[in-house]
Amino acid sequence: MSVFPTVRSRTTWVLWVTALCLVLGGLVAASFKTQRTLRSRFGVTPAGRGGLVAALSLQADSNEELRDEIARLRKKNTEWEQRFVGGKSETQTLLNELHEARAFAGLVPLEGEGVVVTLQDNKSGLKGISPNLSPEATDEMKSAGLVHDSDIRLVIDELFAAGAEGVAVKDQRVVSRTAVRCVGPTILVNDVKMASPFIIKAIGNSKEILSALSMSGGLLDAELTALGMIKAEESKRVVLPAYSGSTQMRYSKGR
């Protein structure tokens, strides 16, 4: 004999289970979203590596904060220089030159008309894979549907060749010390990890850049377009952030 006197009918208990299934669905969805974010951010999930991923996540947050701090300090630096000059024309000339050099080096944010190129993985292209293909051919087809570091480098080079004055990949400014390379499933630009879609912004004459990209044999004419992985459109106003990495020189001296 049970201590609980009432045993519910079939309908009642199924309804209760349904109600809590609603809650459980929410829990699972929240969990699912978190794991997906972790995977796209770090390329790993915490199953079995919980502590490491949490530490990595904290570190990534603090890196982001430090990058903001650098941008803030560089801006402050410029303000102090301006104040230091006062009204003297010689120092003002020097300062103008300094600003031009900084703009050229990518150390200040820029804005102007330009082009936005989007590179995106094509997952549906994988449908062409059938089980009777050889493993090598399957790998090749899978690889063709992904954006590689070489694709990004190609776009950057093409944009500069077409006269772009500044380029940024997903808000990482491309400067003379920028490296684009892949580590596992993610791509590093300025040592910052990113994943598809890659939004590449460039400032310059948008008509010229677009026509350079779409000429026959050009980027928009090639395989990437056939797979629907590249898209380019002009934009009236493109904003590029300043380079936020280190500018220290440890081995070289100016001559």
Next chain:
Amino acid sequence: MLASLPILGLAIGFIVVYVVPFEVSGNYGDYLAVASLAGLDAIFGGIRAGIEGKFHDDIFISGFVVNTLLAAGLAYLGDQIGVNLFLAAVVALGGRIFLNLSLIRRYWLTQAALSKRKET
């Protein structure tokens, strides 16, 4: 018809939270995962009790709420004192889920066999 309601509820709950642009910080991903597992365990426990005719709504609801919070809380405590209680919770809950699932499956198979015998 009635049996499909919980699955519908699960789908609706999932879609609602999936669509809402809110996200738990990656640092708490583990606790959320173990809480989901405890919820799953409570649901299967409830189904089993219902089938066996021992279902009590108060036990079921309190079990769901307390177990999810307790599982996440224990995993958190484990992290604080350097013991992997997360793993312990996963093993314990996983074992219970499999046990409940096998009992539910047996019950349904028995039902099917009985109704077949009745027909002949």
